[in-house]
Amino acid sequence: MENGAALHSILVVDDDATNLRILQEILKSAYKVYASPSGERALSFLENRIPDLIMLDVGMPGMSGYDLLKRLKGDERLASVPVIFLTVREGRESEEEAFRLGAVDYIVKPVTAGVVRARVDLHIELGNYRKRIEKLVGQKTERLGRVQDSILKILSGVTAWRDDGESGHIERTAAYAGLAVKGLLETDDPVYRVTPQYGDSIIKASKLHDIGHVAIPDSILMKPGELTPEEFAVMKKHTVIGAAIIDDAINGLGDDSSFLATAREIVVSHHEWWNGGGYPNAVSGREIPLSGRVVAIADTYDILTADSLCKTALTHGEAMRVIHEETGSHFDPRMIEILEEIFPAFAGVKPQT
Ligand SMILES: [Fe+2]
Ligand SMILES: [Fe+2]
Structure with a gap:
């Protein structure tokens, strides 16, 4: 038993004033x-307070104990408060009904001090364990999230340095993907609307889109000017190599978490074209995962507007002209239509030159 048990609070609900007084007498030395x-x-008491345990009389005029229990279980705030039923009605049926509705225990009146204290102490203690476990699980989940974020940071850092340490391409692509996701979270088109969780995965995983670049030789990856057809064939492999890297992670963890699944989609499909003219699988239309279609826009916009060895940066207006010219061939026309309102914000990501 915890030392702080005296601080735990119990709500006793009974229409019989004598019973209320007896229970108060039994419990008041250890509980509030x-x-x-x-x-x-x-119910009006529970609007402002959440007790650690509720003792509930079954037969009351007006709202019965069963009705009150149903209300408690339907209320997210109160559903986990343990409820012990009190009743004069003996018999299997009412006991079963109480348990079916979610009560943790059942005490038959007239109550005795020993039984009441033993049962209440037990359920308060179980409640303490449950709260401690919930706290631990919460801490572990949070820690897992932080580990995931730092692994993501390391991997996207590796990809960024492999490309060109200072270019900022990865971070900006994630910023454009973030803006696009904002547009898709708000759209009323159900085919294109994303859930907050999928949207968040798209933004984070967009940082890994070129993770396969780690396997492409410098002579190709860093080559100024056009690639030969042979070199381009090697370059294209960054999509499938990247997917194999993510598959290793999925298999290693034995977990096809939504984040890794989204990362795989993006890595393998960010160079696919709406008309089927892209690579590596030449899939078309909505067969290309939505996440890959988003990153295709974000990635291309950044390539067009960033300085590089082989070209000067386009302005926002010029880049948008190219994107509109390639809508229907390279990009998903409906997605571009939905994102029209968001595109002006793209201009604010990178300082305009
Ligand atoms: Fe790529
Ligand atoms: Fe890229």
Whole structure:
């Protein structure tokens, strides 16, 4: 038993004033006890307070104990508060009904001090364990999220340095993907609307889109000017190599988490074209994962507007002209239409030259 048990609070709901008084007497040395003479009064008490345990009389005029329990279980705030039923009604049926509705225990009146204290102490203690476990799980989940974020940071850092340490391409592509996701979170087109979780995965995983570049020789990756057809064939492999890297992670973790699944989609499909003219699989239309279609736009916009060894940067207006020219061939026309309102914000990501 915890030393702080005296601080735990118990709400006793019973229309019989004598029973309320007896239970208060039994429990008051170890708990803070609140008494309520009806289900309705209990509900208004519960609007402002959440006790650690509720003891509930089954047969009450007005709202019965069963009705109150149903209300509690339907309320997210109160559903996990343990409820012990109190009743004079003996018999299997009412016990079963109480458990079916979610009560943790059942005490038959007239109550005795020993039984009440033993049961209440037990359920308060179980509640403490549950809260401790929930806290631990919460901490572990948060830690796992931080580990995932730092692995992502390392991997996207490796990709960025492999390309060109200072270019900022990876971060900017993620910023454009973030703006596009904002547009897709808000669209009323159900085919294109993304959930917050998928949207978040797209933004994070966009940083890995070129992770396969780690396997492409410098002579090709860093080559100023046009690649020969043979060199381009090697370059194209960064998509499937990247997918194999993510597959290793998925298999290693034994976990096809939504984040890794989205990362795989993006890595393998960010060079596919709407008309089927892209690579590596020449898939077309909505067969290309939505995440890959988003990153195709973000990636291309950044390539067009960034300085590089082989070309000068286009302005926002010029880049948008190219994107519109390639809409329907390279890019998803409906997605471009939805994102029209968002595109002006792209101009704010990189300082205009
Ligand atoms: Fe790429
Ligand atoms: Fe890229």
